[in-house]
Amino acid sequence: MFSGRVRFVVTAARVCASAAAGVEATAATGGWDRPEVLARDGVATDTAVAATGDMAVAVMRAGTVRVVLRPAGGDWRRPVTLGGSGYAEDANVAYDHAGRLWLAWLDNQDRPTVLVRHSRPGGGWSKARVVASRARGSFTGLQLELGSPMRAAAAWRWVNLPRLGNGRLLLAERTPGKAWRMTGHVDEVWDLHLSLGGSGQAAVMMSRLGPGAVDETVTVMLRPAGASWSAPVELASIADSDRIIGLGTVAVDGAGTTTAVWRDRTDAGVWQVWAARADDSGTWAPPVLVGSRAAPNLWAPPRVLGTDAGVTVAIWNRADLSLVAARFVQGAWTDPVRVSGSDAAYWDAAADSTGRVVAVWSPPDQVDEPGYGVRASLMGRRGVWSPRATVAPRTARVLYPLAAMDHRDALAVWWHIPGDLSQVRGSTHLHR
DSSP: OTTSSOOOOOGGGGOOOOOOOOOOSSOOOTTOOOOEEEESSSEEEEEEEOTTSOEEEEEEETTEEEEEEEOTTSOOOOOEEEEOSSOEEEEEEEEOTTSOEEEEEEEOSSSOEEEEEEBOTTSSBOOOEEEEEOSSSEEEEEEEEEETTTEEEEEEEEEOTTTTTTOEEEEEEEOTTSOOEEEEEEESEEEEEEEEOTTSOEEEEEEEEOGGGOOEEEEEEEEOTTSOOOOOEEEEEETTOTTOSOOOEEEEOTTSOEEEEEEEEOTTSOEEEEEEEEOTTOOBOOOEEEESSBOOSOSSOOEEEEOTTOOEEEEEEBTTSOEEEEEEETTEEOOOEEOSOSOOSEEEEEEOTTSOEEEEEEOOOSTTSOEEEEEEEEEOTTSOBOOOEEEEEEEEEEEEEEEEEETTEEEEEEEEOSTTOOEEEEEEEOOO
């Protein structure tokens, strides 16, 4: 999940509204089911699809955490409130290999705290457990990753100005039968992306600010299974960035190979997308250019999606607001192929365990203002993308589409904005 994982933490996530429910008048196309209202008020922050076909959406409403569930072969259920006291943020959902749904969130009411719950096989939920807490400051940017066998990792930033500057990256992990424990930290971190592979190896990519907070670096740390985190490795830097380079993303496959992608800028001001790979020993190969004429600092950074089977796909915006994708095949990156038209400002993508990929996007409007409609495309195991499908009609005002996929079942979720309100709506593409 990138939704697997760069999560969407924006000011609008605090929106609370209610509105009359109703589905879009136009049915979806391309095998996508008609959109449904999943929550009449609130905003979606994460989505997940299990190997069984179960689906889940995390919804924030007035500082509380709710989850909307759809069992495989069934219908969407009513949202269930599972946490939060008016100060909850950054809700994450993920299914483990046993089919349990995990929920993690932040609570900054009295003292910053990370909490987790999971579903029980017979129904119901475990009690909320504290992963970490501090006496002061605030937590932000939580990411939860699950691996096998029954491993879990979480990363977030602790901001406690002025002592911690731009923020401290905190890392925690859980192994089967053990409690959560803190495993590492790094100072001066502005943004982050976490990945946990099926082999148990983890990686975290950080955007770190240099002297004077104007030079930015793309930095990665690796943690082999059963070992400690490595020292930070700087993959790229940019001078006078003013925080505009944007974080890249990182993915670990089942063999322990780590792939990182990020956006960089030439001396002439042209944005490009670069990639680097490290083997299971942590040795990095030289970075390679995978995309030229990339879009500048839009809301979504370049993504890399990986599977335990070793399928690796990078996807990013070009300057004309088209989505393009490249695969790593037989030791090299393929030429980019076009996924969307010039209408992908807000977007997300996810891969399933078989190597298939779903991308969803919405056309541009003003910054942080709704666009109109949601479109989607699916990539098969051979790297061929399907024709673009209309998931939500162009009359629908939307923000921040999210994607999730597994078991060849795909899910698209978005914030529907009727007037000044916010609903959560979604559509499924099911393998039948």
